[in-house]
């Protein structure tokens with residue numbers, strides 16, 4: 001089967017920059033997948049999407065959408081995908097319904113078809129009641145939904161979502177996640193970028209972790225977290241005793257049986273990666289802390305997350 005998206009050795013160097021924004025990226029997205037590109041700000045996610053959606057000119061490498069070379073055959077490629085950018089780009093002089101209809105006209109839909117389709121999509125995205133108001137009245141979440149509805153007007157095979165829920169309230173996020181899953185069930189391939197590990201873990205069938213324009217890991221969220229040394233994590237909010245510091249505390253804590261590794265996350269808790277159950281480690285950990293006169297204010301036990309995978313790969317947090 002033809003891959004929905006194929007990127008090979010992609011390189012992008014912006015003019016007057018001395019490093020590559022995208023530095024030899026390769027990955028393949030299967031049809032019907034929700035694929036997440038996860039990485040911190042500046043990792044090169046938007047640039048990669050920019051190349052795939054013909055907005056950014058690649059410096060080198062190959063990029064295909066549904067088998068069509070986006071670099072050499074951009075006109076044909078544009079019929080096969082849709083993109084929802086980070087920033088709202090709705091036409092403020094048109095109503096929501098007109099925004100969709102106009103997009104349909106651009107893609108050659110007849111008047112009847114485009115208004116029927118617009119009505120169906122407005123309904124699906126929970127905007128039917130407010131389809132004929134000013135776009136300016138829309139909240140961020142509504143504008144985001146309208147942009148996805150608009151993107152679906154020409155029935156793209158691949159939908160690119162750049163940071164789909166950044167800045168949205170929790171309820172709007174959940175609504176958005178459900179709509180994206182609906183799209184997948186209709187066979188649309190979704191490629192989303194995010195620096196939110198919860199979003200990647202929740203949404204994506206597979207996640208590519210990128211940093212400095214390079215792919216560091218690619219697997220299912222479960223596969224990525226399973227790859228970590230320990231399968232459980234203990235977060236300790238601690239104030240070191242007089243004359244002690246977080247690094248020394250970490251060194252002492254990693255001597256506890258069952259602690260595979262530890263690190264003091266900058267500005268955050270001490271994180272211990274365990275290779276055993278957290279409850280067997282807790283008592284000896286607390287004994288070490290009290291022995292060093294450290295004050296423990298909070299303990300969190302959990303499974304390893306994608307954030308932990310990222311920290312493991314890069315030595316720093318996602319944000």
Ligand SMILES: Nc1ncnc2c1ncn2[C@@H]1O[C@H](COP(=O)(O)OP(=O)(O)OP(=O)(O)O)[C@@H](O)[C@H]1O
Nearest residue numbers: 014017021039040041042043044045046047048195
């Ligand atoms: N038009 C541009 N001109 C010059 N440099 C750019 C341009 N666009 C992006 N960059 C640089 O390229 C690198 C990758 O940026 P990009 O926006 O692709 O990252 P990102 O992972 O999408 O980050 P974010 O989550 O902040 O959008 C950054 O160092 C950025 O400063």
